[in-house]
Amino acid sequence: MEALAVKNIIKQFPNVLANDNVTLTIEKGEIFALVGENGAGKSTLMKIVYGLYTSSSGEIYVFGKKEDIKTPEDSIKLKIGMVHQEFMLIPRFTVTENIVLGDEPRKGFLFDYRRAVKEVRELSDKFGLKIDPAEKVENLTVGVQQKVEILKILRRGAEILIFDEPTAVLTPEETQELFKTLNALKNDGKTIVFISHKLNEVMEIADRIGVMRRGRLQGVVNKKDTNEQELAKMMVGRDVVLELPKAEVKRGGEVFSVRDLSVKNLKGILGLKRVSFEVHSGEIVGIAGIEGNGQVELVNAILGFWKPVGGKISINGEEIKLITPYNMRTKGMAYITEDRKRRGLVLPFKARENVIMGQHTLYPFSNKGILNDREIDAFATKKLQEFDVRPPDIYSKAESFSGGNQQKLILAKEMSMKHNFLLASQPTRGLDIGATEFVYKMLVEEKKKGTGILLISLELTEIMGLSDRILVLYSGEIVGEVTPEETTEEELGLMMLGLKRKEKVVQ
Amino acid sequence: MQLLNQSIAQMLDFAAPILLAALGGVISENAGVVNIALEGIMRFAAFFGVWGAAVSKDPWVGLLWGIGIGILVGAFHGYITVKWAGDQIVSGVAINVVAMGIITYFLELIFKTTGYSPSVPYFGSAVNRINLSFLSKIPLLGAFSRLTIFVWFSLLFTGGLHFLLYHTVLGLRIRSVGENPIAAETLGVNVFKIKWFSVIMGAIFAAIGGAALSIGTMASFNNTGVAGGKGFIALAAMIFGKWTPFGAMWASFLFASAQVLQFILQATATGIAAQIPVGFYLALPYILTIGALIGVVGKAIGPAADGVPYKKES
């Protein structure tokens, strides 16, 4: 029986045709995966189904009946629920408040909080999704936040559940838990739409897979009839080989180290506890860990945003007493961030203005405080070309570039400043295959040049593929130091959950 | 003891307009709409309050007129900021500027004067105060024996707004809209309606506060002094009070106390103290406020989506 069908959906945005005549049917009780590169139109399609967007033309059928969905209220009534890529949660509110918002149990005008808590507990038990109703969402880990999101839509009786890139922020363990939940829901008769670009996961969980490319539906296949290679080819239009380039580079002297570093986070809790490690020239040290186990504290301490409560940080053997971004950079640090809009770029600034940030006070970009536009333009043009930023328009505002190109812009900026230590925090987050390939290539180039790289990532394949050494961060401590050769993803996963320790054997 | 009661009473009188306007700011900003125009709304309401009272010889009618103009101005602000997702600061400034101009114009047009309006029946007259004379002998509570209704309004509304925001469904939704309107939208909350409601309610509160300035303890409208920055002080009270009703209340009390303190010091100063020029006393409340900010508050963080115009995705 047909659960959801879209016919001839077209969605035109001012500059882009996001959905180009898409027709698709999803059966009840199946897990249907919608795959495609970033920007292929899969999120847009589902947002139309959910009522967040309205299609330029086309029809939607829910359980066989043609429906007119204009707002999320409409789709909720039709028993459609959506868990978004960026969680639609209110950090300051409690789990209960977040779940019942919009459909609150009341006593007249009063908000019957007690009853709400009771309902939430019942719901949590029924679906096996454990949460604490009284906890503030901002205190929860990402995996638990996702459970809150799922409970939210289940509460409204969702029969069709749409998940938009749900595993982007989960660990292997959490992903498995999610899959367990999805299968349980499927057994319960629910229909699931799973949007993702992670082909290995899709092959694991989905029954049928629809591939989108550039707004069009390329095709729908059964899982048993296809494999990752095929899917990648459909997604990108060419043969894709995502091989992580390995390079043998002789390790040099120490470029960066932390000793007994302890850092408190904004809540006053010690997020990093007496951590010590070094990074050498020509080496990539990967920090693996579940989000929220000290990575933020580590990065902010290195940048100088948060003052450590103990320990020291050294670059090239020199201890840095006053840690500020300026000082760290002068001593040889470069920084790639995943947070492009907050930390990486000034979005309303043009590409040329962004690419010189950090060296704008240096000759020839400025002289005695006065900017030299011509030099800046020449430099920017060269760099945009070198780093394959598209379109290579130095006068375009940073906000107009796609995520991948924005990241390349950040790379262009950072790599062109003198450095021998690179702090790379989730450099491929949110990027499509092409951009990711580029970043990996560049990281290896850097390594060959002798830069020492500290790579912090949530993607284990990335860590395994690029690192020379891997440090696992759990609850603010380093619980394991291994090389990719001597470990597996499963073992890393266990360490990330604090269930296993592997201290480095001292030679 | 009499002095204490009197001082408290005076403090409450001073605090009332500020608190009312601050409450207006609280409800509006909790829904994510910044309202710099508290000043302008207060001015409008102060004037229309006097006008209404003059025309009808009844302060209650004046109050109604004040509320009426508050709703109109609030609707204007709402139209720009909610419907058209316009810049909230600019709209607020526009209202303030227009207020100055139009009121002077009307003052001339209607009362044929330039600075003051003539006296009108007001809430501060002996007859119109809320008399609880049985309290008058009791220390502390005695302060409440002869207050204007505006003081009572301000206190009641504080409690009422607190209750609304933190114990009702509507309050939960208002706060959600100010924190993350997109999330609220995905749950079917009508973000526009909530923002409109909050802006208008905010304007009503501010308007009542404005009326308090002219037909509250005084009996006329004074163009130079009236709002005279009270609207901005209300903004400060709101920020100081961390965008909560009771916070705003204590902040307003703080400001008002500083002003009362200033009066007392001036009145009772002897010897060296009497030599201190009046300017220092008058500046004292503001200096104290900055001191308090440095010492106590530090970073004030408002609702996450405060001031961000909400544009519906297409």
Place this chain on the structure above:
Amino acid sequence: MKEIFYRIFVRRREKYWWMNILVPLVSILLALIVGAIFIKSTGRSPLLAYKLLFNASGLIPGPYWRSSFAEMLLSASMFIATGLAFAIAAKGGLFSIGAEGQFIIGAVVAAYFGYAKPFAGLPAIIHIPLILIMVMLFGGSWGLIAGYLKAKRGIHEVIVTIMLNWIAFELIEGWLVPTGGPMAAKVETGVSGTPYISPTAKLPIILHNTRLNIGILIIIAVVYFVWFILYRTTFGYEVRAMGYTAIYNMEAPKVSGINTSKRIMQIMFLSGAIAALGGSFIVLGILSQYPPVFEGGYGFDGIAVALIGQNEPVGILLSGILIGALRTGATAVQIARIPKTFPAIIEGLIVAFIALQELVRYLLFKFLVKSKKSSSVTEGGVK
């Protein structure tokens, strides 16, 4: 020279850059229309009102134009100053309402250094620059207080600047200037204000038979200076980066090594200095003393001027002139039996339409760009 050629002709402009000019122009037009409707509704003639207004404003040459032109520029110079003050801070992501207080501080400091004994007799060529420097120092320091508290303590500049305005006001009107205060002129009866400044402190007149003095020239130079600083220096580059990322706590500039604390303080100092400069013009150019009763408002109107000028130096120059013109022509409209506060209402309406920018842009886009706005389908990703 080659630089200028390069900058004007070779560098590409932003798409639809002319929109930024149109928006204020259209807003002004719309405000005038609404104003006309308003006048009509009270039974007077809009055409007559506007004719009187603009003829008297100094914008339109004609008989007796000389003096109104002078008055207009005099008035404009102060609005431009406070407008620049607000805009500079705004560019840096700071919402400073302190121009009002900094303005009167500038005025009172100008009065003091104008009349005070050691300085009074100095030749004008030394005296005036000296006064202006002191004015900017004091005004800048007043702004710096707010800047410091924001940079080092994270205290919101809105509250601090409001408080500082009041403190300045009370200290000046309640201590320094009233009879008996340290800056009061000694008179037997009545209120006096400060003593008159020495003739060497008065700003030289540049237009014969009018009150127009070099203040306007100074402020035009300041406009250029501000533009230069904002767009041609690393200081301005950093400040603008901070302004754009203020909602994100200025993280991106900080990450790049920009010292945001230092810049915040510098910007607030600069803002205060310029506002104070405007205040000094009233004393040095018009009143020759700090009066017993000071008519304020220039500070707050500066915000409106800045908004109409889109926070850009050139825009502020023009909108300052516009507002100056409106104020100058104000008294004339009374002939049409319209109160002289009418131009202030127009001003407010202009700002209101600026607030409705989205609406205005939408309409403009629809009418003017509609033809180009065909269904240009682009390959590639979604936003």
